[in-house]
Amino acid sequence: MIQIDALSKRYGGFTAVDNVTFNAEPGRVTGFLGPNGAGKSTTMRILVGLTDPTSGSAHLLGRHFSQLPNPGLEVGVLLDASAQHGGRTGREILTLAARTMGLPKTRVAETLERVSLTEEEAGRRVRNYSLGMRQRLGIATALIGEPEVLILDEPANGLDPAGIRWMRDLLRGFADDGGTVLLSSHLLHEIEVIADDIVVIGNGRIVAQGTKQELLAGGGTYARSNDLTALGRALQRAGHTAEITTEGAVLSDAELAAAGQIAFDAGLVLTELRAADGAGLEEMFLQLTASNQRDHLESPEGLDSSKGKAA
Numbered sequence: 001m002i003q004i005d006a007l008s009k010r011y012g013g014f015t016a017v018d019n020v021t022f023n024a025e026p027g028r029v030t031g032f033l034g035p036n037g038a039g040k041s042t043t044m045r046i047l048v049g050l051t052d053p054t055s056g057s058a059h060l061l062g063r064h065f066s067q068l069p070n071p072g073l074e075v076g077v078l079l080d081a082s083a084q085h086g087g088r089t090g091r092e093i094l095t096l097a098a099r100t101m102g103l104p105k106t107r108v109a110e111t112l113e114r115v116s117l118t119e120e121e122a123g124r125r126v127r128n129y130s131l132g133m134r135q136r137l138g139i140a141t142a143l144i145g146e147p148e149v150l151i152l153d154e155p156a157n158g159l160d161p162a163g164i165r166w167m168r169d170l171l172r173g174f175a176d177d178g179g180t181v182l183l184s185s186h187l188l189h190e191i192e193v194i195a196d197d198i199v200v201i202g203n204g205r206i207v208a209q210g211t212k213q214e215l216l217a218g219g220g221t222y223a224r225s226n227d228l229t230a231l232g233r234a235l236q237r238a239g240h241t242a243e244i245t246t247e248g249a250v251l252s253d254a255e256l257a258a259a260g261q262i263a264f265d266a267g268l269v270l271t272e273l274r275a276a277d278g279a280g281l282e283e284m285f286l287q288l289t290a291s292n293q294r295d296h297l298e299s300p301e302g303l304d305s306s307k308g309k310a311a
């Protein structure tokens with residue numbers, strides 16, 4: 001179990017993490033999704049005691065990371081796969097990790113096998129590893145102590161599609177055995193493939209969280225018309241959410257028939273009207289990624305464009 005409570009981190013006048021609260025539960029893979037610079041790594045670094053928070057708290061298994069006597073046996077961490085010593089072989093790195101944690105040497109071969117690194121690859125110097133091999137070695141280092149919790153920052157970086165499937169199966173098995181997994185990514189698709197629960201962060205703040213089913217569920221309407229702003233306002237006046245997407249459509253929580261009727265009553269010509277089908281999360285993520293080009297409805301009435309499942 002990971003508990004993050006009202007966590008904030010400021011660097012001078014800049015707030016990298018802003019009042020972030022979420023849990024990652026045992027038996028679940030929690031995906032921490034956000035564009036570059038959103039605050040994912042900072043949150044994870046605070047979680048493992050590498051950075052001090054400005055305020056708030058982060059607990060693993062009910063304790064601070066610094067209170068864990070032999071952390072590798074309880075929490076497996078992969079923050080930066082390229083931080084390994086390039087002059088050492090994969091096997092040497094795992095052997096050192098095993099020694100530090102007081103584990104039997106046999107664990108090295110077992111773990112290499114678990115991450116599908118061959119004997120020959122384990123004998124190569126890490127500087128000659130591909131990024132994907134480094135990720136596997138990093139995951140091996142995280143797993144070797146058989147921890148209950150895994151914290152992985154962008155672990156799918158450099159993995160090919162087969163590698164991503166391998167990692168999904170590995171993390172699924174880990175969670176099915178009761179483990180807690182928190183992994184970050186800046187790619188929605190990766191998180192969709194791997195995670196059970198999703199926490200979305202943008203500009204240091206949580207913007208949505210829930211189960212994958214909740215966040216990707218359909219519902220709502222995606223509509224285009226000859227006047228997007230007028231359509232958005234008409235929907236909002238009728239009590240629905242409405243947001244102009246980066247692709248030039250209106251995304252609303254109104255059902256199809258209601259949206260059609262509202263457009264008709266407002267005298268607007270619809271050029272497209274269809275179910276949103278999980279477009280909400282994708283659109284929100286696209287907007288976060290291109291947050292400088294956000295195209296909000298201008299709203300003299302202070303109309304809010306927030307969507308149902310967004311926090």
Ligand SMILES: Nc1ncnc2c1ncn2[C@@H]1O[C@H](COP(=O)(O)OP(=O)(O)OP(=O)(O)O)[C@@H](O)[C@H]1O
Pocket residue numbers: 011016034035036037038039040041042043186
């Ligand atoms: N030591 C630091 N001093 C000043 N600013 C920092 C420091 N560390 C991080 N930041 C800033 O905090 C913000 C969040 O960075 P962070 O690395 O947590 O983002 P991220 O979501 O992990 O992004 P990425 O996907 O690119 O790794 C960024 O704007 C970054 O420049």
